[in-house]
Amino acid sequence: MSNLITLPGLIDCHVHFREPGFEHKATLKSEAASARAGGVHTVCEMPNTSPPTVTIAALADKVRRADEITDCDIRFFFGVTQPPHLTTLIDLWTSDTEELKRLKKRCCGVKLYLDHSTGNQKVDMDLAEEVFAASGKLNIPVVAHCEDPETNNVASAANSSDDVSAHSKIRPAKSEAKSIQGAIALSKKYNAPFHIAHLSTRDGIELVRAAKKEGLPVTCEVAPHHLFLTEDDYDRLGTLAKMNPPLRSKEHLDALWAGIEDGTVDCVATDHAPHLLAEKRSGAPLDAPSGVPGVETALPLLLTRLDPDTIKRLMFTNPNKIFHLGKTETDDHITIDLDQEWEIHAKDLHSKCDWTPFEGMKVKGKIV
Ligand code: DOR
Ligand code: ZN
Numbered sequence: 140m141s142n143l144i145t146l147p148g149l150i151d152c153h154v155h156f157r158e159p160g161f162e163h164k165a166t167l168k169s170e171a172a173s174a175r176a177g178g179v180h181t182v183c184e185m186p187n188t189s190p191p192t193v194t195i196a197a198l199a200d201k202v203r204r205a206d207e208i209t210d211c212d213i214r215f216f217f218g219v220t221q222p223p224h225l226t227t228l229i230d231l232w233t234s235d236t237e238e239l240k241r242l243k244k245r246c247c248g249v250k251l252y253l254d255h256s257t258g259n260q261k262v263d264m265d266l267a268e269e270v271f272a273a274s275g276k277l278n279i280p281v282v283a284h285c286e287d288p289e290t291n292n293v294a295s296a297a298n299s300s301d302d303v304s305a306h307s308k309i310r311p312a313k314s315e316a317k318s319i320q321g322a323i324a325l326s327k328k329y330n331a332p333f334h335i336a337h338l339s340t341r342d343g344i345e346l347v348r349a350a351k352k353e354g355l356p357v358t359c360e361v362a363p364h365h366l367f368l369t370e371d372d373y374d375r376l377g378t379l380a381k382m383n384p385p386l387r388s389k390e391h392l393d394a395l396w397a398g399i400e401d402g403t404v405d406c407v408a409t410d411h412a413p414h415l416l417a418e419k420r421s422g423a424p425l426d427a428p429s430g431v432p433g434v435e436t437a438l439p440l441l442l443t444r445l446d447p448d449t450i451k452r453l454m455f456t457n458p459n460k461i462f463h464l465g466k467t468e469t470d471d472h473i474t475i476d477l478d479q480e481w482e483i484h485a486k487d488l489h490s491k492c493d494w495t496p497f498e499g500m501k502v503k504g505k506i507v
Contacts, residue, residue: 140478158188180210217250253322267325439505474507475506
């Protein structure tokens with residue numbers, strides 16, 4: 140028996156493919172294969188590589204590398220951590236030289252880290268405000284990793300545990316809410332198109348719901364790990380459950396699902412962030428690198444809870460529109476047999492990192 144449906148090739152608007160600089164963790168080629176196997180044909184890749192994507196030369200280098208990849212359309216976010224990066228971004232958006240016009244087509248917007256995460260790209264709030272101002276004028280999509288550094292620092296200083304579960308306490312839910320509130324205020328002030336990355340909290344959902352009601356140009360994504368895992372999974376997964384923002388309690392997970400149901404959540408994006416098992420498992424747990432792979436497992440996980448039309452909205456229609464990706468439904472499609480049930484095992488996946496936080500989970504839908 141089979142029960143076949145088709146969807147357009149999916150879009151994951153938040154991945155870390157690690158190249159250049161961290162090819163021991165992953166490469167554009169290895170992770171594009173992983174994306175393809177998961178039904179994802181277009182990705183938006185983050186700037187925390189080495190060198191970081193904060194110059195025209197770095198963007199041009201990534202575009203050149205992506206041109207070699209045939210199984211996935213890879214677009215890139217530009218990063219801003221210093222004032223000259225913003226000058227370059229404005230140049231990229233406004234120049235009419237053929238070269239910059241070509242590169243702009245492959246750039247999906249600007250990414251800001253409002254607190255430190257992997258790659259240390261934290262931007263200070265004065266410069267962040269200038270980025271929102273430019274974004275409002277030039278219609279550049281701004282994506283932000285929203286955590287408040289002060290709140291995280293205070294929570295860190297108060298922590299005495301070295302258990303990995305303390306990660307959720309030293310980057311608390313209220314830190315995300317405070318940061319989102321500040322960033323939405325900037326989006327409102329400058330009428331800047333603003334997208335919140337990997338939103339993980341109930342208060343975050345409420346802030347986005349209110350912003351949308353007010354008619355602000357605010358959108359958000361949630362990640363599969365925040366939809367299918369909670370703090371209770373630290374016992375089972377140890378540092379494999381460590382990412383930024385961290386896992387939360389069930390109450391937050393339920394609020395994210397409610398946000399999907401009422402349309403507050405625009406996209407599911409994986410924050411696919413491969414690190415080697417050896418890196419995840421060596422040293423003190425709280426020093427383990429943050430991040431989990433997810434690009435290949437998002438679709439079968441979502442199929443356990445959502446109908447195909449909702450998945451299409453979250454992983455095609457909305458990201459395509461928010462980031463002006465210019466994909467059409469007829470570009471290419473995937474065929475899924477909804478009747479096939481299977482278990483996720485890292486040995487069957489394609490990411491170079493060779494592990495998954497969803498090991499053993501029962502899912503639905505095989506790409507045929
Ligand atoms: O968990 C995370 N991993 N969060 C981030 O913000 C960055 C990412 C990475 O690059 O590893
Ligand atoms: Zn990320």
